[in-house]
Amino acid sequence: MELRHLGRTGLRVSRIGLGTMTWGQDMDELDAAEQLKTFVEAGGNLVDTADVYADGGAEYLLSRLIEEFVPRSELVIATKAGSVPDADRRFDGSRGHLLSSLDASLRRLGTDYVDLWQVHAFDPGTPTEETLHALDLAVSSGRARYVGVSNFCGWQLAKAATWQRAVPGRTPLACTQMEYSLLQRGIEREVLPAAVDSDMGLLAASPLGRGVLTGKYRHGTPADSRGASPYLAAFVQPYLDQRGRRIVDAVATAADGLGATPLQVALAWVRDRPGVVAPIVGARNAAQLAAALSVESLTLPGEICRALDEISAPIHFYPDHDWSAL
Known part of the structure; x- marks a missing residue:
């Protein structure tokens, strides 16, 4: 598998990453x-996890x-900290919490270091x-x-x-991780330009539109899918609207013309977008993962x-467009 530099760093990661959000919960x-x-075996090295995945x-x-x-030295282990199970405070970006979380992650991972450590989300209650x-x-x-x-x-x-x-001595940010797919292109307005301008790479989460871009929901909701899960159905539902159907149909048409699958077309699109280092793929089983790696x-x-x-273009208004004629 091709390797890419993570932002403006010397770290090279596989251009497809393995997501583990369901490990230890829906996966044994x-x-x-x-x-x-x-x-x-496919040449992948980037494995993405988080301290809150399956607690x-x-x-x-x-x-x-x-x-x-695989030897530890051949894996690029990425984890996150900052999400907390508190109804009154969803994110804790305080120095104490983050460093304690990192120590706990290292104990669980059985390693002295992680290759990439990410703040899971912005905490408005803590100074940046x-x-x-x-x-x-x-x-x-x-x-x-x-x-x-x-x-x-x-x-x-x-x-x-x-x-x-x-200030010299501070550690530059190597990357940002955001949801990005043909069904969710909102980051193109400000986040992606900011990342590129700051020499940061993008790790694309949910590159298959939460599974919808595989085409599995075109004719209903499979019983074994996330859309049928009582706690994940709401995660999938936003992309099962009319706009989503048009985009999925276009992906399926492109796949037919190329002799490929909708999954391959949707994943190749986001993988090769400017600024993207690697999409993070989560699969239900090894067969699904192999299909993505193909x-x-x-x-x-x-x-x-x-x-x-064109068919998936997000609608951007002021200040993105030229309003000088108004």
């Missing part, structure tokens, strides 16, 4: 092992599989400089090799990136990309 150790084996269970499960299939100081301390102490953020809007990302570059050999023709761009 045997299925996770098959996925990791399939991923590594730490995903990190612990990953630790049980490391060394069995305090949150970012935790990242500096993580790197200077050797507990994290590179750092990034996740789910920051445009101004938050630009502020954080500028702060880290303002996109490595596919590059979409320019006319297909332009057609998909």
Whole structure:
């Protein structure tokens, strides 16, 4: 699998990442092992997790599989901290919480360091400089090799990136992780330009539109799908509207013309968008993951990309458009 640099750093990651959000919750150790084996054999090295996935269970499960299939040194382990199970405070970006969370993640992962540590979301209740100081301390102490953020809007990302570059000795942000797909292109307005301008790479979460872009929902909701799950149905539902159907139909048409699958077309589109380093793919089993990894050999023709761009184009108004004629 092709490797790409993570932003303006020397760290190279596979251009498809393996997501573990369901590990330890909807996926047992045997299925996770098959996925990791399939991923590594395909040349993948970037494995993305978080301290809140299965309440730490995903990190612990990953630790049980490391060394069995691949040496720790050959994996790029990325984890996150900052989300908290508190109805009154969804995110805690305080220095104390973040560093304590990192230590707990390292214990669960059974490693002395993570290759990439990310703040899971912006915390409006904590000064940004305090949150970012935790990242500096993580790197200077050797507990994290590179750092990034996740789910920051445009101004938050630009502020954080500028702060880290303002004084020598601070650790520049290597990347941001955001949802990005043909069904969700909102980050193109401000987040993606801010990331590119700040030499940060983008890790694209939910690149298959929460599974909708695979075409599995075109004729109903499969019983074994996320859309049929009592706690994930609301996650899928927003993309099952009329606009979503038009985009999925266009992806299916492109796939038919290319002799590919809708999954391959949708994943190739986001993988090769400007600024994207790697889409993060979560699969239900090894067969699904193998189907996603098969996109490595596919590059979409320019006319297909332009057609998909057009039908999925987000609507941007002021101040993105030229209002000088008004």
